[in-house]
Amino acid sequence: MMARLAGKRVMVSSWFWIFSLISAFKVKVKTGEDVLLQCQAPRGAAIELIEWIRPDLKSDGYVFFYRDDHSYENYQHPSFQGRVELKNPQLQDGDASVILKNVTINDTGTFECFVGNQGSEPQLISTITVTVPPPGDAAGHKNEEPDGNNRGHVGLAVVKVKTGEDVLLQCQAPRGAAIELLEWIRPDLKSDGYVFFYRNDRAYKNYQHLSFHGRVELRVPQMKDGDVSVILSNVIINDTGTYECRYISSNTGGTEPVTPQLTTITLTVTDSGGGGDKDEGKTDEVTKGREEEDVNVGLVAALSVGTLLLGLVVFVIIAQHLKQAAYQLPPEKLGEQPPV
Structure with a gap:
């Protein structure tokens, strides 16, 4: 069974898009207490399958197994039988959390929650690391x-x-x-x-x-x-x-x-x-447009100045020509001889 579970964990990444929320928790609890193992699927999800597992357990069996509106104790690891129940039996708002009762030091380890809805492969929703110090251990009182x-x-x-x-x-x-x-x-x-x-x-x-x-x-x-x-x-x-x-x-x-x-x-x-990429693209387009606009304005300005200079040169040439023409002797009248 654990080999099959491992296979499911390998398939999780291909179904990542189904749920966008993945949680990782660390919880410290004392022996004899109850601990909430939190697992939150999307609100309104139609949950058909819940698997709580301990990957580090060497023997087969689930921490908790739920399918088709029923939990199955015969699928559980013997150490968890009679100690695990849904926090919300109706799975309201996608709550697939469970309560592990009367914890012992042997419950120290990693717990994983997989949820499947509407026939999809179970997907990892949360990972919880539980630490249960031995009774009397000073580490068990760090939260005081x-x-x-x-x-x-x-x-x-x-x-x-x-x-x-x-x-x-x-x-x-x-x-x-x-x-x-x-x-x-x-x-x-x-x-x-x-x-x-x-x-x-x-x-x-x-x-x-x-x-x-x-x-x-x-x-x-x-x-x-x-x-x-x-x-x-x-x-x-x-x-x-x-x-x-x-x-x-x-x-x-x-x-x-x-x-x-x-x-x-x-x-x-x-x-x-990728909203940021879109904005960046828009910015690039605006910048490019401005650059093209600047080039066009520069070209028009250069052409205008060139045209003005050319016109000025032509004007100077014509003016010089007219000036020279104004100072020439008048043409001789027909039949007149120049004075001796």
Whole structure:
């Protein structure tokens, strides 16, 4: 089976055009916790097949396998049976993410999500590197502040998208948590303003950076299951940069302390249709036209000056001739003799 999976991965590049969004995540989680493995297909995609795999596993079996509206546990690797479920069973808005429960140190590794729609070959959508340190390992507490406040899982993602498209900036709070504050920021922006700001059950447009006005909205307005992802619409080249999601949450009962957490996404926006080349071509045409116009003007000017000089020479010659004619003796009258 793994040989067949490897074959599918080889075919991914030929189907790259189907989905424009590919994500790469790095997640660190502690043993015994649940971890969200994010995978986002295009919104509205008719998903027929989902394959979650661990390429580094030596034995056959999927992490998760879904086809024709059903998941198949008998296709799973034994170590994942009973521990993986879809985050969104209805696959709403193309969400093919899964939740891996009760993680162990053996879950450390690379997870890949392939999605197929309408009979196409499965295509790679996201790659996630999960690190699960051994219990008690100091590395397992790198996400905690010195004061003991746990920042939770720090997610790192790399996303590429083309101009004019919409992009999902994913951020996941604990399921069932009550979100009290949500901030999406661009640390590299020199001016003030948020990408998105939410507090007290509402978003505040006046707190946003002007370039993001009217272009950012919550993917799930009610933030169901802790989904605090946002959709950035109609992306432009200037949207390239680093985005950070920060939120403060507590459980619905209010017995847990407030927990600030962080997710970082590096977004790269490329030109969708060579618009820059077109503009460059237009510029070249304009420049060439101007050069031709300058040549024509120069030629006309040179001809005009030449004509003027030629006319002046002719005028001088004629004037000299007339002058000489004016000083000649008058012709002798017929029959008269010159005086002696």
